[in-house]
Amino acid sequence: MGIMRIGHVNIRVMDMGAALKHYEKVVGMKTTHKDAEGNVYLKCWDEWDKYSLILSPADKAGVNHVAYKVEHDADLEALQKRIEAYGIKTEFQPAGTLPFVGRMLKFNLPSGHDMRLYSQKEFVNTDVGSTNPDPWPDDIKGTGAHWLDHCLLMCEMNPEKGINKVEENTKFCMEVLDFYLSEQILVGPDKAKAATWLFRTSTPHDIAFVGGPINGLHHIAFFLDNWNDILKAADIMSKNKTRIDVTPTRHGITRGETIYFFDPSGNRNETFAGLGYLAQPDRPVTTWDESHLGQGIFYHARELNPAFTEVYT
Structure with a gap:
C-alpha cells in the first residue's frame, strides 16, 4: 500500500513551441493531450500511463507540482x-481536475512545494505493448x-x-509518506542534512532534496x-544545440551516469542511466561529508561547480 512511484511533474515553460520541440525531439517524448488552457501532456515510450510530464505556459520557468502514484484509492x-x-x-x-486522472490528494511539503497523490490515471500501455513485445519501438526520437x-527539489536552507527545509522535508517524507533514505550529505559541526536522496521503489532515489537560498526545481x-x-x-x-550544463560523467552519489542540460525555458533536465545499486529498506544509508562533496556529485572531476546548486528555477 502507499506510494508506489513518481507519477508526473508539472513544469512551467515560457515558449511552448520551443519546449515541445525540446521534449519531443531531444528527450524523445510524445504528446498525448493538449487542453483548452494551453497545457501539453507528454509521455516516454516505455511508460504505460497517459502522461508523465505536463508543460504549462507561463512567464516564469519552474515547477507547479509533483505527483506520486499510490497503489490503492483507499491509500x-x-x-x-x-x-x-x-x-x-x-x-x-475531484476526478478530472487533471485530465485522465482520478481524484487527487493535494498538500504542500514543509518546503512549500506542491505535491499531489493519486491512484488512477488512464492506461495507454507502452509503445511496444505488453504482449510479445519487442525491446524497443521503431520510431524512437532523440535520446529515447x-x-x-525522479525529480530533485531545491529547499530553503x-x-x-x-x-x-531539507531536514523538514526528509523527516516528513520518511515519517508520513514512508519513503526510505538512501544517501545524505551532512555539513557543519551539527551534521545538518544539506541534501538527501529518498526512495519508494528499488532505485537509489525517487525524490531528492538539496539546500539552497530559495525553494525551487533543480x-x-x-x-x-x-x-x-x-x-x-x-x-x-x-x-x-541544446544547452548542456554538465557533460557525460558519473555521480558518486547514487553511482548514476549522467548528463545535465536545460530546456529552452531554463528548466534543468537530466538523463540518468544505470541502476547504481538495489535500494532496499534495510540497506545502510550512505553518508557524504563536506570534504567529499565534489567526489559525491561529480565522481570524475571531483570538483563541485557552484553554479550546479546556485542556478535553478
Whole structure:
C-alpha cells in the first residue's frame, strides 16, 4: 500500500513551441493531450500511463507540482489522516481536475512545494505493448528516454536563521509518506542534512532534496539504459544545440551516469542511466561529508561547480 512511484511533474515553460520541440525531439517524448488552457501532456515510450510530464505556459520557468502514484484509492484517505495529524493541511481534488486522472490528494511539503497523490490515471500501455513485445519501438526520437525517473527539489536552507527545509522535508517524507533514505550529505559541526536522496521503489532515489537560498526545481530526470546511451544523448543534444550544463560523467552519489542540460525555458533536465545499486529498506544509508562533496556529485572531476546548486528555477 502507499506510494508506489513518481507519477508526473508539472513544469512551467515560457515558449511552448520551443519546449515541445525540446521534449519531443531531444528527450524523445510524445504528446498525448493538449487542453483548452494551453497545457501539453507528454509521455516516454516505455511508460504505460497517459502522461508523465505536463508543460504549462507561463512567464516564469519552474515547477507547479509533483505527483506520486499510490497503489490503492483507499491509500489516499489513510495518507490524508497521517498528513493532517502531522500538521499539514490537505485538500481532495475531484476526478478530472487533471485530465485522465482520478481524484487527487493535494498538500504542500514543509518546503512549500506542491505535491499531489493519486491512484488512477488512464492506461495507454507502452509503445511496444505488453504482449510479445519487442525491446524497443521503431520510431524512437532523440535520446529515447524510457521514463520519468525522479525529480530533485531545491529547499530553503539558512543556518543563520535556523531554516533547513531539507531536514523538514526528509523527516516528513520518511515519517508520513514512508519513503526510505538512501544517501545524505551532512555539513557543519551539527551534521545538518544539506541534501538527501529518498526512495519508494528499488532505485537509489525517487525524490531528492538539496539546500539552497530559495525553494525551487533543480531538475527532472529521464532514465536511459547505459553509458553508451548517455554518450549518444550528448551527441543528440549537441546536434540540436541544446544547452548542456554538465557533460557525460558519473555521480558518486547514487553511482548514476549522467548528463545535465536545460530546456529552452531554463528548466534543468537530466538523463540518468544505470541502476547504481538495489535500494532496499534495510540497506545502510550512505553518508557524504563536506570534504567529499565534489567526489559525491561529480565522481570524475571531483570538483563541485557552484553554479550546479546556485542556478535553478
